[in-house]
Amino acid sequence: GQNIDQPTEMTATEGAIVQINCTYQTSGFNGLFWYQQHAGEAPTFLSYNVLDGLEEKGRFSSFLSRSKGYSYLLLKELQMKDSASYLCAVMDSNYQLIWGAGTKLIIKP
Amino acid sequence: GAVVSQHPSWVICKSGTSVKIECRSLDFQATTMFWYRQFPKQSLMLMATSNEGSKATYEQGVEKDKFLINHASLTLSTLTVTSAHPEDSSFYICSARDPTGREQYFGPGTRLTVT
Numbered sequence: 220g221q222n223i224d225q226p227t228e229m230t231a232t233e234g235a236i237v238q239i240n241c242t243y244q245t246s247g248f249n250g251l252f253w254y255q256q257h258a259g260e261a262p263t264f265l266s267y268n269v270l271d272g273l274e275e276k277g278r279f280s281s282f283l284s285r286s287k288g289y290s291y292l293l294l295k296e297l298q299m300k301d302s303a304s305y306l307c308a309v310m311d312s313n314y315q316l317i318w319g320a321g322t323k324l325i326i327k328p
Numbered sequence: 329g330a331v332v333s334q335h336p337s338w339v340i341c342k343s344g345t346s347v348k349i350e351c352r353s354l355d356f357q358a359t360t361m362f363w364y365r366q367f368p369k370q371s372l373m374l375m376a377t378s379n380e381g382s383k384a385t386y387e388q389g390v391e392k393d394k395f396l397i398n399h400a401s402l403t404l405s406t407l408t409v410t411s412a413h414p415e416d417s418s419f420y421i422c423s424a425r426d427p428t429g430r431e432q433y434f435g436p437g438t439r440l441t442v443t
Contacts, residue, residue: 250430261421261437262372267430306372314429316362320371 221245223319225307230325231297239292239305239322247312253281253292254306256321262306265292294324302326330356332424334435341412341442348408349438351422357402358424362432363395366419378405412442 222244231237243251250269254262268274268283268290280293292305307319331354341347351361361378376386376397384397396408405424409416421437 252432254434259419259439261434264431264433269430310430314425315377316374316432318372318374 221309221311221317223307223309223317225305225319225322227320228323228325230327231294233297233299233326233328235297236293236295237297237324239294239307239324241290241292241307241319243288243290243307243309243317243319245309245311245317248285249310249312249314251281251283251290252308252310252316253279253290254308256304256306258303265305297326299326299328330354330424330426330431330433332358332422332433332435334422334438336438337436338439339441341440343413343442344411346408346410347412347440348406349420349422349440351405351407351424351435353403353424353433356424356426358405358426359402360425361399361405362423362425363397363405363407364421364423366421366437372421375407409440412440414442416440417442 225241253265256262266281273282278295283290304321304323306321308316333352335350359380363375364372366372374387375390376384378384378397378399380399386392399405419437423432423434
């Protein structure tokens with residue numbers, strides 16, 4: 220079966236760095252996405268990785284290792300507004316998105 | 329990035345009535361749109377995949393006669409919740425796949441409350 224695993228909840232301090240991990244087992248792979256979702260709102264796109272390595276975009280970076288079925292989202296210089304759920308999703312061989320359950324990130328002052 | 333709109337943003341309806349939710353891709357043509365449902369503190373659940381000009385593909389456990397999906401054009405898909413019940417109260421979100429097929433853009437969501 221297809222499976223996406225990510226931690227349920229993480230806590231970090233304002234100004235610090237946090238890494239949210241995602242492991243996956245899917246039928247085929249056409250890229251991995253990270254989305255941010257604030258409570259009561261729709262997800263917003265953060266990053267897309269299809270090749271191994273690190274993609275940096277401002278305070279957010281995303282890493283992919285296809286051989287290990289592993290990705291992480293790295294958030295630097297955390298701000299209170301970064302408190303949200305972070306969703307990992309993999310596009311399978313049929314170009315369908317398989318979603319993880321999301322990681323709720325709590326930022327403390 | 330591309331923009332996807334949804335209307336209405338929120339709706340309250342009485343049990344037994346039907347509600348239509350519209351999803352539009354504003355600046356790109358979307359041959360494929362997706363409808364999700366999200367209950368509080370739970371992950372997104374894919375309900376169906378909507379393809380322009382053909383019947384929607386429903387996920388297991390989703391009643392196609394209750395959740396009617398029409399993808400009439402490359403920029404518009406509609407979801408109609410028929411004979412709504414309180415247990416249908418949820419956050420309904422659509423997304424549209426961009427022409428490259430690499431990204432999905434989400435609408436802002438519609439919060440449905442059935443009384």
